[in-house]
Amino acid sequence: MTSVPFLLLIEDDDAIRTALELSLSRQGHRVATAATGEDGLNLLREQRPDLVVLDVMLPGIDGFEVCRRIRRTDQLPIILLTARSDDIDVVVGLESGADDYVVKPVQGRVLDARIRAVLRRGERESTDSATFGNVVIDRSAMTVTKNGEDLQLTPTELRLLLELSRRPGQALSRQQLLRLVWEHDYLGDSRLVDACVQRLRAKVEDVPSSPTLIRTVRGVGYRLDSPQ
Template structure:
């Protein structure tokens, strides 16, 4: 029997929180909720959920700070809920370590699809390993090591690196990566890709500001180059 995903929903609006809890439960998820950032952090430490759905505008500690604190020690997936498709909210959220975002008012089916997509990113697959200097991407075990040490990557960072490693030296557009990694079939938000690449470079590059592995292809996207 497939394992039921365990979600933590951090949302201060009681009507939204209750509605999403019921809707996600009907979609087959187990859901625990919190109404504040402080309580959300407590529930995260106690419950160890598979994924967090996190509202940006929270009383006290806001969603950005909650995301930053979690990211210091945990790579579990985080999906942000934003009140509007605001550039600043989206960029700050992604830079804080979020994997994806959904704009309110939230359609439960859309949120469920995003949740299932991000959870699939960490699933194992049958394949082999690719070596890029001291960086090894093992697609069978879904493990990445650098200098023999396993890297702590979020499922989204891992899937992005896996997809780039399948095609070394080949430029992939941002839209291709959105389809392959985020499973966004529409003309999606390329900021998801750029923010994830930035975080990934900080973990795999010797000098993240002067990358030698994950290269930017101007006007196209990114490619993974052997050293």
């Protein structure tokens, strides 16, 4: 990530797009904007943003499809802008690969805080590594391999795996994981954890439907089985 975060904002409402661009620029970000999903995907190919802020309701290609297309080739962070926190939009968006969401009307400072929290998830940390079955987590290189092959994880997926790996065999509640990974614990946001675990299992587990590494602890949350 560059010293000045470079964001791609995809929002069709002119007033919202202009207001957010101004607010985020004042917060120290460099911002490129697009009014449609098609234009946003074209900009993404031409430039290399650190993060995408993506409205759900877009003309033409909607935000869900934009998110899916990005995830086919790229693991950069994506934050959704959605109309209602209790709407199915949130669930579909998270299952499409979004890292976080913000409910409209959007306050610039709230969005800025979420952006910075997401970007911190990719920062390097300690120099040790850990092995969980055929999965090796290298905290120095911030990489994860399975059977010797690099896994392509989003920053959020990586941070979630790192937090679980620090406490092998220990159950962490969804609220704990929200504080550790997403840096917030608003009521209802447990969907963020469940969706991210589902995506992570699809990458690290041999049989995602019968996980042996990332275990569900009923009534609590999740744990990562102890290193072998």
